[in-house]
Amino acid sequence: MNKVSSFSLILGFALLATACKSGINSQTKVAATSENLLEKRYKMLLDYPVDSMSMPRSMTIKTNTIKKVPSRDWTSGFFAGNLWQLYRLTGNEGYKIQAQKWTPFSKKESVNRNSHDVGFKVFCSFGEALKVENKQEYKDVIIKGAETLCTRFNAKVGAIRSWDFNKEIWDYPVIIDNMMNLELLFEASKLSGNKKYQEIAIQHANTTLKNQFRADNSCYHVIDYDPTTGAIRKKTTLQGYNDDSVWARGQGWAVYGFTMSYRYTKDPAYLKQAEATAQFFMTHKNLPEDGIPYWDFKDPAIPYSARDVSAATVMASALYELYGYTKNKSYLAFADKIMKSLNSDKYILSDTIKAPFILDHSTGNWPKHDEIDEPIIYADYYFLEALLRKK
Numbered sequence: 001m002n003k004v005s006s007f008s009l010i011l012g013f014a015l016l017a018t019a020c021k022s023g024i025n026s027q028t029k030v031a032a033t034s035e036n037l038l039e040k041r042y043k044m045l046l047d048y049p050v051d052s053m054s055m056p057r058s059m060t061i062k063t064n065t066i067k068k069v070p071s072r073d074w075t076s077g078f079f080a081g082n083l084w085q086l087y088r089l090t091g092n093e094g095y096k097i098q099a100q101k102w103t104p105f106s107k108k109e110s111v112n113r114n115s116h117d118v119g120f121k122v123f124c125s126f127g128e129a130l131k132v133e134n135k136q137e138y139k140d141v142i143i144k145g146a147e148t149l150c151t152r153f154n155a156k157v158g159a160i161r162s163w164d165f166n167k168e169i170w171d172y173p174v175i176i177d178n179m180m181n182l183e184l185l186f187e188a189s190k191l192s193g194n195k196k197y198q199e200i201a202i203q204h205a206n207t208t209l210k211n212q213f214r215a216d217n218s219c220y221h222v223i224d225y226d227p228t229t230g231a232i233r234k235k236t237t238l239q240g241y242n243d244d245s246v247w248a249r250g251q252g253w254a255v256y257g258f259t260m261s262y263r264y265t266k267d268p269a270y271l272k273q274a275e276a277t278a279q280f281f282m283t284h285k286n287l288p289e290d291g292i293p294y295w296d297f298k299d300p301a302i303p304y305s306a307r308d309v310s311a312a313t314v315m316a317s318a319l320y321e322l323y324g325y326t327k328n329k330s331y332l333a334f335a336d337k338i339m340k341s342l343n344s345d346k347y348i349l350s351d352t353i354k355a356p357f358i359l360d361h362s363t364g365n366w367p368k369h370d371e372i373d374e375p376i377i378y379a380d381y382y383f384l385e386a387l388l389r390k391k
């Protein structure tokens with residue numbers, strides 16, 4: 001089976017698998033329609049003009065405005081990553097050619113010590129490139145990025161520092177999102193043979209495991225530490241509804257991050273936490289029937305609250321990997337449910353909108369009223385990754 005035909009099967013899988021006995025033909029028609037809509041959206045990524053200062057991040061549909069960012073933005077690596085993933089899914093050389101043009105734009109972030117998101121910026125672009133082309137230059141950028149990320153590690157705290165801003169509010173913030181950047185460190189150790197990167201990643205994961213989770217296995221967004229003693233100053237949030245709320249994408253970062261950490265270490269404690277937080281997410285009373293969560297599980301505006309497709313795609317991708325280690329069919333079924341829901345015109349961006357995005361209805365930063373119910377680039381990235389993992 002060639003790449004294109006196998007890709008077509010993936011796109012239609014969830015819809016076709018649940019076709020009711022009396023309506024198989026209609027379900028097949030819906031699957032074909034959704035697949036066609038996705039292909040139209042994918043092709044729009046090829047039309048987006050190459051510009052190192054205009055990496056697409058999100059879009060305000062009402063004003064037809066694309067939010068464009070330079071490489072220093074934490075989302076800058078995702079568009080190149082999307083193109084690499086589309087090449088792997090379709091075999092279309094056009095995506096590879098465009099990916100080769102966009103990927104170098106985030107190279108300089110491998111030496112940017114002012115950001116904890118080196119992993120997002122470098123590994124989601126160069127890491128995806130390395131899966132297609134085994135080039136030493138890609139490996140060098142990844143290793144350099146890992147070295148840079150290690151400069152933000154504090155041995156007393158046992159974790160990598162997240163933000164440098166809001167110093168009047170916190171002393172040493174560590175966010176659950178930071179678990180995602182550990183993949184850069186783990187992979188750099190494999191590529192270089194330098195165990196330092198993995199050792200720091202493990203220390204960070206262990207500190208997060210110890211301090212970031214509640215008794216119900218949901219996670220806090222931010223833990224603020226005293227950098228001189230390592231003591232916890234406070235447990236708080238920046239993007240959740242309040243300090244004790246449950247920010248949906250944060251739960252996705254947690255499940256994904258600890259599943260990925262288990263991949264590299266085989267530490268059963270990581271797998272246990274990933275499963276516990278996945279169960280919290282999947283069984284929560286405020287989770288909508290289609291599996292696409294509200295942006296925060298404790299938003300009092302539910303059921304009139306904004307959804308977050310990005311949280312769903314992160315979770316779906318994580319659950320496919322988690323299923324691979326546990327063979328727990330509930331993870332596979334839930335991931336399939338998410339992908340079935342997303343493979344519909346309810347969530348796929350209309351083909352009348354000319355923009356380099358695939359999915360609509362993500363929520364970026366609700367407390368700041370920023371990127372609410374919009375297409376956001378990282379939702380597309382983890383959607384494509386979930387398709388590849390399903391395959």
